[in-house]
Amino acid sequence: MLLDVHGRQAYCYTGGKPFDAALPVIVLVHGAQNDHSVWALQSRSLAHAGVAVLAPDLPGHGRSAGPALDTVEAMADWLLALLDAAGIERAVLAGHSMGSLIALEAALRAPQRVSGLGLVGTAYPMRVSDALLATARDDEPAAIEMVAGWSHSAWLPRPSTAGPGTSVVNVARRLMQRMAARNPNRLLHTDFAACNAYANGEAAAAAVACPVTFVLGTRDMMTPPRSSALLTGAIGHGKVVKVEAGHAIMAEAPDALRLALLALARSAPP
Numbered sequence: 001m002l003l004d005v006h007g008r009q010a011y012c013y014t015g016g017k018p019f020d021a022a023l024p025v026i027v028l029v030h031g032a033q034n035d036h037s038v039w040a041l042q043s044r045s046l047a048h049a050g051v052a053v054l055a056p057d058l059p060g061h062g063r064s065a066g067p068a069l070d071t072v073e074a075m076a077d078w079l080l081a082l083l084d085a086a087g088i089e090r091a092v093l094a095g096h097s098m099g100s101l102i103a104l105e106a107a108l109r110a111p112q113r114v115s116g117l118g119l120v121g122t123a124y125p126m127r128v129s130d131a132l133l134a135t136a137r138d139d140e141p142a143a144i145e146m147v148a149g150w151s152h153s154a155w156l157p158r159p160s161t162a163g164p165g166t167s168v169v170n171v172a173r174r175l176m177q178r179m180a181a182r183n184p185n186r187l188l189h190t191d192f193a194a195c196n197a198y199a200n201g202e203a204a205a206a207a208v209a210c211p212v213t214f215v216l217g218t219r220d221m222m223t224p225p226r227s228s229a230l231l232t233g234a235i236g237h238g239k240v241v242k243v244e245a246g247h248a249i250m251a252e253a254p255d256a257l258r259l260a261l262l263a264l265a266r267s268a269p270p
Contacts, residue, residue, distance in 0.1 A: 001054075003085040010082055011063035012036070013055040015047025021087045023052040024115075026265045029079065030055075031097030031121070032191030033144070033176045035062030038096065041254035042261060051265045054091075056082055058102075060183045060190075068183060068190045072098070072198040076105035083113060092268050094118030094261055096250065097223060098195050101126060104231075108204035116211040116268035118261050119238075121247050123223035124201035124231050128192045136189035140180055143188055148173040153219035153246035168251045205234035212238035213264045215249060215257055222247035 001012045001019055012019075013036040026046060028039040036043070036055035047053040059078060060068025069075045079102055083091060092115055095103035100122035107114040136143040152169050179187055212235050216225040225242065232240055241260045245252035 003082060005078060005081050005085050008059065008065040010059070010065070010085070011057045012082070012086070013039075013043060013053070015043040015053035015055070017047040017053070019054060019086065020052050021089075023050060024265050024268065024270070025052045025054065025088050025091035026118075026261060027079070027083070027088075027091050027093050028053065028055040029093065029095035029099030029102050030058065030061070031095075031099050032195065033147070033179045033188045035175070035179065037062075037175065038250050041250060042258045045258050046262060046265065049262055051262065054082075054086060054088070060185075060187060061179060062182070066183055067185070068187055070190050070194055072101045072105050072194050073200070075102045075194070076109055079103075079106050080110050080113060089113070090115045090270070092116035092118060092265050094120060094264070095122075096120040097122070097247065098126070098191055101195060101198050101201065104204045104208070105198075105200060107210065108200070108207050111207065111209065114210055115270070116213070116264050117208065118213050118215065118264050119231065120215045120257065121217060121220060121223050121249050122214065122231060123227035124205070126195040126198060126223065128196040133189065133192055133196065136192050137186055140186060140188055141177075144173060144176045144180065147188075147222075148176065150221045151247040153217070153244070153252060168248060171251070172248060202230060202234060205231050208235050211264060211268055213260050214238055214240045215260050216240065216242050217245035217247060217249050217253070218242050219245060220247045
């Protein structure tokens with residue numbers, strides 16, 4: 001599905017179903033150096049369970065035109081404009097990592113548009129080490145190798161997960177490499193710098209009144225569950241779901257995440 005947002009093409013995956021804004025809507029927002037495909041194990045299932053799914057590629061990522069936006073605030077404004085372009089009045093916003101900050105900021109800016117929040121692999125502040133920022137700026141291939149390894153709890157998924165034997169680390173690595181090839185303007189550094197600079201999370205969390213579900217990986221090295229304490233404390237009514245996974249929760253705990261998002265979408269007020 002192609003939309004025009006701020007005069008530029010925005011691509012959204014709809015889970016293999018025609019998008020119907022009259023259904024309960026969930027918008028799935030990817031994280032740094034990723035695109036809509038990271039939600040593959042959730043988007044189709046949700047769409048075939050009666051939920052309208054919109055999984056966009058952020059500007060400068062995947063099939064959406066650039067340039068990439070360099071602040072969480074700008075990405076939140078873009079996300080709200082995307083809702084307008086798709087004819088969506090209210091939606092559940094679910095974001096992973098950087099995407100969780102975008103969803104949170106969008107809820108602060110337009111609370112009437114957000115019926116629920118799914119904050120996956122989240123943290124605030126979302127600090128990125130000086131060494132990783134510098135590597136992303138000066139040697140993006142090396143930074144991709146670091147992030148691919150650190151985002152996963154194991155090189156191969158457990159037999160109970162989808163696609164046993166598939167190298168989830170290599171899948172993640174290849175996706176980030178494709179993003180770098182499509183947008184050679186230090187995309188990973190742009191995304192990481194936006195996460196590192198975002199300073200509005202506490203105020204945004206304090207203002208949240210809609211239903212919220214946190215999905216946190218117990219073996220997450222990028223955003224350890226303890227780093228979400230400020231958000232979970234500020235959003236006292238939020239439901240916390242902990243799964244045995246690293247940062248790549250969509251790949252390492254696909255069913256648990258799918259069920260958590262489906263429950264959120266179905267329980268969110270219209």
